[in-house]
Amino acid sequence: MKTLILAEHNGIELNPTVLQSVTAAQFWEAPIEIFVVGSNINAVAQQAASIVGVSRILQIDAEHLAPQLAEDVAELIASIGVEYQVILSTHSSYSRNILPRAAALLDVDVISDALEIHADNTYVRAIYSGNVNATIQSKDAIQILTVHGNNFVAANSNNSQVEIAKIAVQATQYQSRWVSEARFESARPALSSAKVVVSGGGSLGSAAGFDHLLSPLADKLGAALGASRAAIEAGFASSDILVGQSGIVVAPDLYIAVGISGAIQHTHGMKDSKVIVAINQDPDAPIFQVADYWLVGDLFKVVPELTATLQ
Template sequence: MKTLVYVDHDNSMLGDATLATVTAAAKLGEVHLLVAGAGCGSVADAAARIAGVGKVHVADDTAYEHQLAENVAPLIAGLMDAGEHGHDAVLFPATTTGKNIAPRVAALLDVMQISDILSVEGEKTFTRPIYAGNAIATVESSDAKLVITVRGTAFDKADAEGGSAAIEAVASTGDKGLSSFVGAELAESERPELTSAKIIVSGGRALKDAETFQQIIMPLADKLGAGVGASRAAVDAGYVPNDYQVGQTGKIVAPEVYIAIGISGAIQHLAGMKDSRTIIAINKDEDAPIFQVADIGLVADLYKAVPDLTAGL
């Protein structure tokens, strides 16, 4: 089976989520990558160095500068249906960009998308979470072409060095004129990005307000060199921006250490972090659901326990 992996990037750097997607694709067969962007030569070079990659297709055109799904989807569909040079499966990282493009590709190919896979069980058989991760479904596709999104936290990352894939330019399908890029408001932080952070400190609704969140959570995160997350309740209450949200409708994370402070553990939040290697929970409610998944639990008042912990580091 010949697989195509869509490379997640910003035209200058390759996203970590791509490496896990390559690992998933390698379980299906020969791996090719697609880099679609503008002035993205450095990304193509980095993609070619990924271990296990056979070929890198590069579509360098202003139409792909912002990776608008309406422009990229026809390009991918063409690479899938290119006769003997086509591909049997296309895999996307389950990032914002990947989840935006994949359904359009599936529609163009008239196949069913398989979302958020956790493992590859066979050539057309996969597992994926349902019911907010409380059950794992095994699904088998009968489609000739596969369109798949990959949960990056479920697969090891492929080695970013060691490969020497050939780089091949592919023809642009151009700007379809269906959408246009207006602007982007990007949050900038010196802290690690949530999906790649090895340690995450998250706060919940119990932190009362934005000022308290800053006073309690940020010093601990700074001491640990950690990323900062939050429950949906904390985000909805305006304590932090929504790009901090961890959970079913936020970011899916699996750090080495996840510290949940003042988070009760609603099912939607657990779906986004329960694959973390070590979970530490601090909550004054001993019956909070978070303690059911925690490796280490501290029943205590966070307003005393967290500053004490921070001071002791």
């Protein structure tokens, strides 16, 4: 049997987490195929074909698949699912929207955000906001799962190209339809894969305070910006940079938390960072319990001084 990886991409290039998916898939020691869906995605398929350890690329390229609606992609996966022992992807909003649908169509369960793979059908995943690790065994004939990407080393790429099999499909009508998309363009690195992340919380007081205090620091460090739920709900930042259990899970080399108290839901999304620096005026803030370095002080004095020091 074979292993199938659902490839996340933006229509131009693969998401780097696909490389982590390949490493996770190598556990089964079976041929690995990558499933690339979209429109005008030859370049993406070629990138996937250069990943070491992959045996074949399945490319489904059609105009109606440009938005990669979950209904479309899930049905395509389900249509070929019986050919595979394992279907997986790294855990993200993209994969958790698609793979549970595919699992339902195939009448199997889905294992979400697996931290470790212990056997062909045994996994470890976090529960209770990351406070407990549970070992789960699946008896389904087809194992469908998302993996915690940062727990797996990225696979390498080279100049070789494996076979790219192009599959033709017909458009299908669903109750949902694509209307439009408004993209937010940023010169900063993507939050999910950034090496440095600067995140702000509700203590920043306003959207202007969030931007004026954190943006210069992030620019100096070449960092991505993140935010706690308190900052999002207060309207200080957009929801697409939410770090936490219900947002984006990050594990950068350096995570700087500014004015974030440290609710469990937030720390679950950043606790795997290599170095955590917390700046807060409350000496009893829970964030200090997971921080490697911390500073108690007035954010509006400390952060500008830190930024100036980096010049």
